[in-house]
Amino acid sequence: MADIKKIVECVVNYSEGRDLNKIEKIIEPYRAKEGVKLLNYEADKDYNRVVVTVMGEPEAVKNAVVQSVGIAAELIDMTTHEGQHSRMGATDVVPFIPIKNMSMTEAVELAKETAKAINEAHDIPVFLYEKAASKPERENLATVRKGQFEGMPEKLKDPEWKPDFGKCEIHPTAGVTAVGARMPLVAYNIDLDTPNVEIANKIAKVIRHSSGGFRYIKAGGVEIKERGITQVTMNITDYTKTSVYRVFETVKMEAKRYGVNVLGSEVVGLVPMEALIDSAQYYLGLYGFSMDKVIETSLME
Amino acid sequence: MADIKKIVECVVNYSEGRDLNKIEKIIEPYRAKEGVKLLNYEADKDYNRVVVTVMGEPEAVKNAVVQSVGIAAELIDMTTHEGQHSRMGATDVVPFIPIKNMSMTEAVELAKETAKAINEAHDIPVFLYEKAASKPERENLATVRKGQFEGMPEKLKDPEWKPDFGKCEIHPTAGVTAVGARMPLVAYNIDLDTPNVEIANKIAKVIRHSSGGFRYIKAGGVEIKERGITQVTMNITDYTKTSVYRVFETVKMEAKRYGVNVLGSEVVGLVPMEALIDSAQYYLGLYGFSMDKVIETSLME
Known part of the structure; x- marks a missing residue:
């Protein structure tokens, strides 16, 4: 509504x-x-x-x-x-x-x-x-x-x-x-089950625009020492053109080259509702869907 | 916000x-x-x-x-x-x-x-x-x-x-x-790649509350003649307790028994934002997430 x-x-x-x-x-x-x-x-x-x-x-x-x-x-x-x-x-x-x-x-x-x-x-x-x-x-x-x-x-x-x-x-x-x-940014990190930041860097390079990846991705690799893992950390500068799920699935696909698992992901700061609903739409195979159907509830705790 | x-x-x-x-x-x-x-x-x-x-x-x-x-x-x-x-x-x-x-x-x-x-x-x-x-x-x-x-x-x-x-x-x-x-309802249908409504009925029976399934699901099977397929059609009466993705994945799992593919799904009428974001959260493995982070955008076409 x-x-x-x-x-x-x-x-x-x-x-x-x-x-x-x-x-x-x-x-x-x-x-x-x-x-x-x-x-x-x-x-x-x-x-x-x-x-x-x-x-x-x-x-x-x-x-x-x-x-x-x-x-x-x-x-x-x-x-x-x-x-x-x-x-x-x-x-x-x-x-x-x-x-x-x-x-x-x-x-x-x-x-x-x-x-x-x-x-x-x-x-x-x-x-x-x-x-x-x-x-x-x-x-x-x-x-x-x-x-x-x-x-x-x-x-x-x-x-x-x-x-x-x-x-x-x-x-x-x-x-x-x-x-x-500008468009709302999505600051998004994907966790890799490896302490090797070289792998995170290589994957970041694959997905970011500047080195041949998606048009609206700026990304880098980073080490999260206290957790013994690394992250592909990124800004999605236009989520209506480069979808969150597409980046997530691409990182999973690339991580396989190195025998590394993707552990999960996080959004930093605020995230546009549509960026997440777009991903739900993909994974649930929703057809005949449009944002007009969404009621902006806030009931979950 | x-x-x-x-x-x-x-x-x-x-x-x-x-x-x-x-x-x-x-x-x-x-x-x-x-x-x-x-x-x-x-x-x-x-x-x-x-x-x-x-x-x-x-x-x-x-x-x-x-x-x-x-x-x-x-x-x-x-x-x-x-x-x-x-x-x-x-x-x-x-x-x-x-x-x-x-x-x-x-x-x-x-x-x-x-x-x-x-x-x-x-x-x-x-x-x-x-x-x-x-x-x-x-x-x-x-x-x-x-x-x-x-x-x-x-x-x-x-x-x-x-x-x-x-x-x-x-x-x-x-x-x-x-x-x-009452809670907002989610009217939700899952498409099965079979014309056999018996299979849709059997799966509906597995997921609905009245016959041993999820607490907040009312479901039945229905034939969609013009498309040559069937649907598991349901109401999710409390999406904060029985999640959309959980039902979707369970129907996929059960459909395998019959060698049937799940083609996709649809929401009928309005759907609460949180019901979809909850599914995005599951599929993207989002951690450290809460609904407070969501900005209610409407930019996508």
Whole structure:
């Protein structure tokens, strides 16, 4: 029973991970506001960065983000900022993720509106990235952010790197912000019954896009010392195109080459309902099925 | 991302399946009302009965039901009613089904409140049934309804069958109503690659509760002539206790005795999200998983 209300998620990254007082002020616009829900925020001291996850109605989320970006611009001075994570602005990146009753096109539109509003309200230049990118070279965030805060004044003078909104000059203390749109990620790990990380690496190589695997898989091998096993750890960047079960079964198939068993798997953080239901559909051989048939129950304990 | 709002489903059965004018008036209280959504209604002429499915916030659904039961009492005269389906009242049965952020205990409580309000507002005697039943003999609706409208005046005189609300006398034209609570059903069919319905019947017998199978399965065999196959057709009456995958795998296992393949399966009507995610969890060997991790996306086409 799909509700008709559109729901978007937004994962805003700010360059402040140490001063809890400032962080509280920055996230204030996401609290107790009609149509916006603050789901989670995680500050990292070494990164000197906080990642804030909010969900809600597109217009309400946009307005809260614009307001919060203004507070971050007042409280964070990038000229003295240090931390281990790449960054180019007080509000560094703002990805929008369509969750319910929204297409990617609508999420891209929302990203553009938000980018425009941020620039108009706070005079911060904004790049659009990922699905909202205005050209292919701007899709990858790492490319956009290359040079970081310190390199941005120079980078913005290059006509290739004219911001999508705003002038070719950084905000003196808040730098530059990237606003984008992407699919919900599935962070997914598959456990292998071997302590040999070489095998996990080889399987990761087979399934990931960059070395010939599935289009929407980024993967690597990792050792889980305390359990004496290894994992193929991955991000599924579009579960509607590369299914969870398909990756799981492929890893099982490849593991056989090494006489290794697959023990199970785990999702890290949140997982889209459809990514799991799609797998149930495969394993149960469900025909004549569509997501319209699903009632969003929460009864199991 | 569970919303905290409680959501209940209610499937109200009225003894009018022919006069669309009357049906429109009866379902009017479910339309355009804050907190109530009319999902579906299906009138059957032979049964002379309409099944109305609504969903929403408990209090709002209760009030709409009470109002609608009053309209049905005015428009339907059971003394002249005829139809092929068993019935005992103008509003025949009112089951409440917990959907979100509600326990069965709360659904039972809602059923009792609704039953009381129906009796007080319209002077219709009410039986509680299924999970709301006041004694074991009243759990089964068929037992409660035995004797039907015509037999009720006599039945109500039996102290064993004193109504849970109201006096021991039927409403002269609206009869008696049953209000209950139950889990969401999963109507589920598994396809067998054989035209021999005997095999489907034998497998149905193995899995159903009544003949030694799973506690929450009611099943039978059926021939699908146009496809040259048979099905094990079933209701899973509590998917939190008897899982979809467990029944599917058991049917596969039993089908092997007859050298028959399982072709696939289908859910009929709506299916609770958790019933499918539970199966995904099994097949993917997901550990460390809980329903809190699920974001209720709707992006797939």
